[in-house]
Amino acid sequence: MSFLTLNSLSKTYGNFTAVDAVNLEVSKGEFVSLLGPSGCGKTTTLQMIAGLAEPSAGSVMLDGREITREKPNRRGLGIVFQTYALFPHMTVAQNVSFGLEMRKVGRAERDRRVAEALALVKLDQFADRYPRQLSGGQRQRVAIARALVIEPPVLLLDEPLSNLDAKLREEMQFELRRIQQTVGTTTIMVTHDQGEALSISDRVVVMEHGKMTQADVPAAVYDHPATEFISSFIGKMNNIPGIALKLGIHASGVILPATDCPATEGEPAILSLRPERITIVPAGQGHLHGVVSARFFFGSHWLFNVDTAVGQIIVSWPNTDGSLPASQGQPVGLSWSPESARVSARTRETSRIDA
Amino acid sequence: MTAQTSSTPWFLSFPGLIFFLGMVVLPLTLTAVLSFHAYDFNIGVLDSYTLSNYTTVLSDPYFLSIFLRTLRIALITTVLCIVIGVPEAYILSRMWNPWRSIFLLVIIGPLLVSVVVRSFGWSMLLGSTGLISKASIMLGLGPVRILYSEAAIVIALVHVMLPFMIIPVWTAIQKLDPGLEPAAWSLGASRFTAVRRIILPQISLGVLSGSLIVFGLSASSFAIPGLLGGRRLKMAATVVYDEYMHELNWPLGAAIAFIVLVANLLIMLAYNRMIEAKARKVLG
Ligand SMILES: Nc1ncnc2c1ncn2[C@@H]1O[C@H](COP(=O)(O)OP(=O)(O)O)[C@@H](O)[C@H]1O
Numbered sequence A: 001m002s003f004l005t006l007n008s009l010s011k012t013y014g015n016f017t018a019v020d021a022v023n024l025e026v027s028k029g030e031f032v033s034l035l036g037p038s039g040c041g042k043t044t045t046l047q048m049i050a051g052l053a054e055p056s057a058g059s060v061m062l063d064g065r066e067i068t069r070e071k072p073n074r075r076g077l078g079i080v081f082q083t084y085a086l087f088p089h090m091t092v093a094q095n096v097s098f099g100l101e102m103r104k105v106g107r108a109e110r111d112r113r114v115a116e117a118l119a120l121v122k123l124d125q126f127a128d129r130y131p132r133q134l135s136g137g138q139r140q141r142v143a144i145a146r147a148l149v150i151e152p153p154v155l156l157l158d159e160p161l162s163n164l165d166a167k168l169r170e171e172m173q174f175e176l177r178r179i180q181q182t183v184g185t186t187t188i189m190v191t192h193d194q195g196e197a198l199s200i201s202d203r204v205v206v207m208e209h210g211k212m213t214q215a216d217v218p219a220a221v222y223d224h225p226a227t228e229f230i231s232s233f234i235g236k237m238n239n240i241p242g243i244a245l246k247l248g249i250h251a252s253g254v255i256l257p258a259t260d261c262p263a264t265e266g267e268p269a270i271l272s273l274r275p276e277r278i279t280i281v282p283a284g285q286g287h288l289h290g291v292v293s294a295r296f297f298f299g300s301h302w303l304f305n306v307d308t309a310v311g312q313i314i315v316s317w318p319n320t321d322g323s324l325p326a327s328q329g330q331p332v333g334l335s336w337s338p339e340s341a342r343v344s345a346r347t348r349e350t351s352r353i354d355a
Numbered sequence B: 001m002t003a004q005t006s007s008t009p010w011f012l013s014f015p016g017l018i019f020f021l022g023m024v025v026l027p028l029t030l031t032a033v034l035s036f037h038a039y040d041f042n043i044g045v046l047d048s049y050t051l052s053n054y055t056t057v058l059s060d061p062y063f064l065s066i067f068l069r070t071l072r073i074a075l076i077t078t079v080l081c082i083v084i085g086v087p088e089a090y091i092l093s094r095m096w097n098p099w100r101s102i103f104l105l106v107i108i109g110p111l112l113v114s115v116v117v118r119s120f121g122w123s124m125l126l127g128s129t130g131l132i133s134k135a136s137i138m139l140g141l142g143p144v145r146i147l148y149s150e151a152a153i154v155i156a157l158v159h160v161m162l163p164f165m166i167i168p169v170w171t172a173i174q175k176l177d178p179g180l181e182p183a184a185w186s187l188g189a190s191r192f193t194a195v196r197r198i199i200l201p202q203i204s205l206g207v208l209s210g211s212l213i214v215f216g217l218s219a220s221s222f223a224i225p226g227l228l229g230g231r232r233l234k235m236a237a238t239v240v241y242d243e244y245m246h247e248l249n250w251p252l253g254a255a256i257a258f259i260v261l262v263a264n265l266l267i268m269l270a271y272n273r274m275i276e277a278k279a280r281k282v283l284g
């Protein structure tokens, strides 16, 4: 049973369509990420759910009730803004307490719930500080506590981690997931960071140019991207153009195998292959031959650029036992299981390798 | 370092220093000295020194009533500027171009018109044969004359002082995170509550500095009370002018000017102390 439903929700500014007929059903307790590049309409979608932007068409249903035209202060949703929007003239405790005051919660209960919320985000020591006396990560937590203390039916987060540095961002990802699972609030998070979306959500909704193009569990979005754009936006992908065969493609005189092959035989097609699905084998073996042109170390894995007859291929190699399969300038073979490769009909010119 | 570098700052600030000494310190000192000179109606300024100018001014109900009126008019003008200017600045900050530019021009407009022309315009509106009076007669309420009253002075002062309130408040609003109000709404605050609890406390510094400017300028205004207050309604600056130009009692005029200066300075310094204390609390 869907808890929050968006029915062909649209927003137009003049003759520009920022959000184009988005349909989405979110179950109670679910953590959904809206993922897409900057300007694709994620914030606008979130603001329509929050009541901060008026939909041009479509409706929003919350728990069986239509809230499309309801004022934001009547919806009772928790919102965490990208800039956190903490009230600078109030202490942490006063910030968190504000929503309860608006709900006319009594003094004693208010204090108890504020303390609870601050304990949840591990900020109990900082109740009397002002926002300016906190670090970025701490402000982030105050914003989350302030949104959650009113026990909202839905928590909306707009790029909550984008203002944090890399290390803190990773920490807060896990923290956010922990908090969400502790309180069990239905959560929608907007992000342009695919890693963030994949790692902490139950479901990822990908948006392109105002349209929703895929909504699925993270592993499915990663392994079976619905569009070419998604395949290159999420994770690294080798896209090799060629002519479709029954099981694979034919490119630059080489036959590259794949089992997932919906394209019509003889038509132009693209074979997509994740870098981590390719194995480096001794020269002379495998499906494709090439020379290692560059090698990069990332700690947990290596990245190889291999020059082949079909162009440069990126290969990722896990750093499991410290052994190295190849050095720069060395000829190698590339191998993969045909189940890992996907062939799709070539619709438009795309860059062959996208990061 | 060398002697040359230590004297350079003095050398560079020399023109400014001369200007300040010549234009501010010297006239003020001369006025102060003049205010202690004795005066005789037949002879003029005497060479002897006395405190009688001050005792005369401070014990004369006529002068005291003028000081009181000056204080009252400046206060009312300041309060009205806050009441009108703060909402206006808030609305202005929520406007999009081109409306914002147009309204900003409308607000600053009065400053671009000569005070004489502006006051003449007001007398045509407010006089006993003015537009407002005629409208009142047509409505059967009889003629009203606002001209030559404190109300006329206040109306004209508010009109020209508004930009000095709106601009600092508007600047303060511009500096706020645009997400603050939506955040308050999402927590259940109505539009009014969001403004009162979240926006107002943060722009209070802008309101206070705007008030300081408006109060100072209103208390020392000369042309508007002179033109719209008529012969009877004097304010501090106009009575000083009277003493100098009509009574020719320069020492008495100087004493009044000095009393007004000191009073104004005291009020503004006290107010400034308040602003600084507030700023420390808000900005940390
Ligand atoms: N108030 C507005 N007026 C006109 N265009 C807007 C307005 N708000 C957003 N847009 C446009 O709508 C598109 C989507 O914006 P947004 O939802 O903020 O994108 P995202 O959050 O995905 O980066 C952008 O192209 C943006 O320029």
Ligand SMILES: [Mg+2]
Pocket: A042, A043, A044, A159
């Ligand atoms: Mg955005």
